[in-house]
Amino acid sequence: GNSVTQMEGPVTLSEEAFLTINCTYTATGYPSLFWYVQYPGEGLQLLLKATKADDKGSNKGFEATYRKETTSFHLEKGSVQVSDSAVYFCALSDRSNDYKLSFGAGTTVTVRA
Amino acid sequence: DARVTQTPRHKVTEMGQEVTMRCQPILGHNTVFWYRQTMMQGLELLAYFRNRAPLDDSGMPKDRFSAEMPDATLATLKIQPSEPRDSAVYFCASGFVDGVYNEQFFGPGTRLTVL
Numbered sequence: 001g002n003s004v005t006q007m008e009g010p011v012t013l014s015e016e017a018f019l020t021i022n023c024t025y026t027a028t029g030y031p032s033l034f035w036y037v038q039y040p041g042e043g044l045q046l047l048l049k050a051t052k053a054d055d056k057g058s059n060k061g062f063e064a065t066y067r068k069e070t071t072s073f074h075l076e077k078g079s080v081q082v083s084d085s086a087v088y089f090c091a092l093s094d095r096s097n098d099y100k101l102s103f104g105a106g107t108t109v110t111v112r113a
Numbered sequence: 114d115a116r117v118t119q120t121p122r123h124k125v126t127e128m129g130q131e132v133t134m135r136c137q138p139i140l141g142h143n144t145v146f147w148y149r150q151t152m153m154q155g156l157e158l159l160a161y162f163r164n165r166a167p168l169d170d171s172g173m174p175k176d177r178f179s180a181e182m183p184d185a186t187l188a189t190l191k192i193q194p195s196e197p198r199d200s201a202v203y204f205c206a207s208g209f210v211d212g213v214y215n216e217q218f219f220g221p222g223t224r225l226t227v228l
Contacts, residue, residue: 032215043117043204043219051213089156098168099215100146103156 002027002097006090006104013080013111021075021107023064023090031094033057033066033073034101038087047075047088080111115139117220119205125226131193134223136205137186145188146217147173147180148204156204162188163210195227 007022025031032051036044048057053068062077073090090104118137126132138145147159160170160180170180177196182188192199202224206217 034216036219043221044206045219046216049216093215095212099144099210099212100158100161100169101217105155 002031002092002094002102004090004092004102004104006088007107008105010108010110013109015082015111015113016079017111019075019077019080019084019109021088021090021109023073023075023104025071025073025090025092025102027071027092027094027096029094029096031092033064034091034093035062035064035073035075036089036091036103038089038106040086044089080109082111082113085109085111115218117205117207117218119203119220119223121223122221123224123226125228126195127228128196129194130227131191132195132199132225132227134190134203134205134225136188136190136207136220138188138205138207139218140186142207142209142218144208144210144217145182146206146208147188147190148206148219149201150204150222151201159190159203192225195225197227200225200227 003026034049035047037047048059050057050066056065064075087106089106091101093099144163146161149157159172162182165182179191202222204222206219208217
């Protein structure tokens with residue numbers, strides 16, 4: 001079956017620090033990969049996605065590259081801001097699971113000024 | 114700016130009472146999902162519909178939960194009777210699933226507290 005493993009948090013950083021959140025996956029098919037972000041008191045928002053190997057998704061300074069050889073989709077941002085404090089979820093979907101999302105456990109990121 | 118809307122945003126009720134949560138998916142989306150989020154279990158898929166037909170509700174406690182989609186603009190999740198362990202945030206999400214565009218768009222959630 002499908003599964004997603006992401007780096008456990010919480011992660012605490014200073015403003016302008018580099019952020020990496022590791023995500024690896026197991027899938028029976030050829031999945032699409034996503035990063036969702038959840039700000040306090042809100043629903044999940046799609047941050048970025050990639051649909052095939054070597055694709056790079058990017059948004060709001062965040063990037064993640066679909067690495068089929070290592071089954072990974074690590075999230076990175078070069079210089080975080082306080083406003084990036086949130087919970088980040090890695091997820092995948094593919095045809096074998098009727099495109100339902102399989103989520104990682106989420107990583108809580110806190111950025112201090 | 115199309116969004117998924119959910120009502121109510123907050124609900125406090127007593128054990129044994131009926132709770133109904135509503136969701137308006139984004140117009141044109143063919144798939145609607147109900148999730149529950151708790152600290153202990155994280156995000157759990159409860160049920161989902163495609164073109165208003167229920168496809169899978171295996172994530173729901175069958176004896177007390179029910180999900181329906183009476184029309185394309187409304188999905189409902191009902192709990193009867195509610196129990197304290199149902200306290201959670203319930204999210205609705207919608208998407209146009211066609212094998213190419215598969216992302217889901219989430220509503221703001223209903224925070225349910227059962228006393």
